[in-house]
């Protein structure tokens with residue numbers, strides 16, 4: 001339809017140029033000669049001008065005055081796309097700096113309105129409207145296009161995306177008890193951290209590793225062993241390799257613009273993983289896994305999802321489990337170990353929490369207590385939070401389910417998307433102070449008499465009804481992993497004369513909530529003098545970590 005309309009406008013302009021210009025006969029002749037000689041050029045220019053005028057009119061006449069102000073209209077419908085390509089991860093911050101007084105603005109793309117929220121005060125207002133500004137279509141789409149779920153499976157998921165009894169909202173309720181304070185969470189963290197601790201026991205002398213690759217392997221094994229139990233499909237090195245092949249393509253699959261055959265080998269890897277997950281579920285192995293995976297599976301089965309789709313959806317479950325935990329652990333370990341001051345402050349704190357008991361064979365055993373790490377290591381916890389603020393890039397997206405007037409002021413039209421970019425919130429000088437653009441590892445340590453920065457502007461784990469349910473599990477896992485390294489090893493870069501070089505993050509996949517490093521760092525893990533001994537981890541009474549507004553304000 002659109003090209004036909006544009007063509008019609010274009011044709012009428014060219015025809016008009018051939019009849020009369022309104023100038024004198026001599027000028028008319030000159031114009032006619034010019035047009036005749038440069039027909040292709042003039043007709044192209046006229047066509048472009050007509051198209052521009054048409055698109056400009058289309059954009060402005062279909063934009064309601066009550067909607068948030070529309071910006072970036074230089075090339076109607078195209079400027080936002082060009083901006084997103086040009087500024088990439090920095091696009092929304094650039095927009096915020098360009099329009100600092102707009103609490104929310106509209107971007108118009110072909111066939112789509114995006115309402116971008118800049119104001120911290122509007123965030124709770126958006127989150128309260130969870131039945132109108134809804135998240136399930138976003139995650140459903142990811143399962144459909146990236147995980148390859150069947151039409152029948154998707155029909156079950158999409159059946160009711162609004163009420164509390166719909167698949168998605170009920171899913172949140174089903175898994176919640178296994179991931180909040182209590183024995184199930186302690187057990188899950190305990191088994192994952194036990195795997196990590198035993199793996200570190202094997203390093204008895206200096207060992208060279210690529211830091212990201214090594215963290216990815218260690219956390220993939222520990223997290224999936226903790227969740228899936230003794231029959232964890234990811235224990236097979238071929239499945240680990242499949243995940244590493246498939247994972248980077250998820251964002252491109254979700255965009256759905258490149259033909260599927262292009263991702264042939266990644267999709268084959270995805271399907272092998274899904275098949276192993278299917279076998280795992282059919283054999284009932286999940287019953288020996290964590291309470292989390294049992295609840296997860298029971299929810300899907302109770303809603304009629306068949307075993308084939310169960311395997312496919314489990315790939316999405318795996319994404320949620322590890323895709324953000326791994327880069328977050330990388331940056332936490334990088335930021336702690338790359339600064340001698342932070343290493344020594346954090347090491348001192350962590351050492352104070354360790355208890356020494358009788359170990360096996362009459363020796364001594366050191367116990368790392370997860371609850372004490374969280375309650376008594378303010379510098380380590382603050383560095384971890386600062387990693388989220390500095391490297392976090394969660395982009396909360398909601399679909400406007402019906403026309404809605406946000407905060408009684410802004411009309412949001414049905415079918416539009418609402419976006420809350422964490423990177424905008426995380427760099428607001430009015431919240432974080434003049435040094436908002438710098439990494440300050442002590443930023444989150446509370447000082448007497450000093451007000452706490454507005455916790456709503458901390459978006460590391462999203463917020464509202466879709467606030468990450470895995471935040472306590474991931475927080476404990478990463479903090480204790482970092483503590484174990486502090487207690488047991490020195491980490492020394494192999495290249496660059498032993499200097500730590502901060503990797504860039506420009507190529508990060510925007511399907512993730514945490515930036516990912518573009519370059520590897522080869523390091524040597526050197527056991528610290530006296531640290532090769534018996535180590536244990538205790539997660540008893542580990543509890544929750546209050547890092548986000550929802551936990552802090554309860």
Ligand code: HEM
Pocket residue numbers: 135139172179320321322324325328394395396397459460461462463465466467468469470471473474475513514
């Ligand atoms: C450092 C690690 C993690 C980070 C940074 C992270 C981040 C996030 C964010 C930002 C969201 C909100 C999405 C939105 O509102 O748009 C989210 C949702 C979610 N996360 Fe995490 N996550 C992490 C670890 C985990 C883990 C370990 C699990 C599973 C145990 C998990 C399970 C989920 C689930 C199921 C949702 C969807 C919630 C819903 O649809 O209501 N996450 N996560």
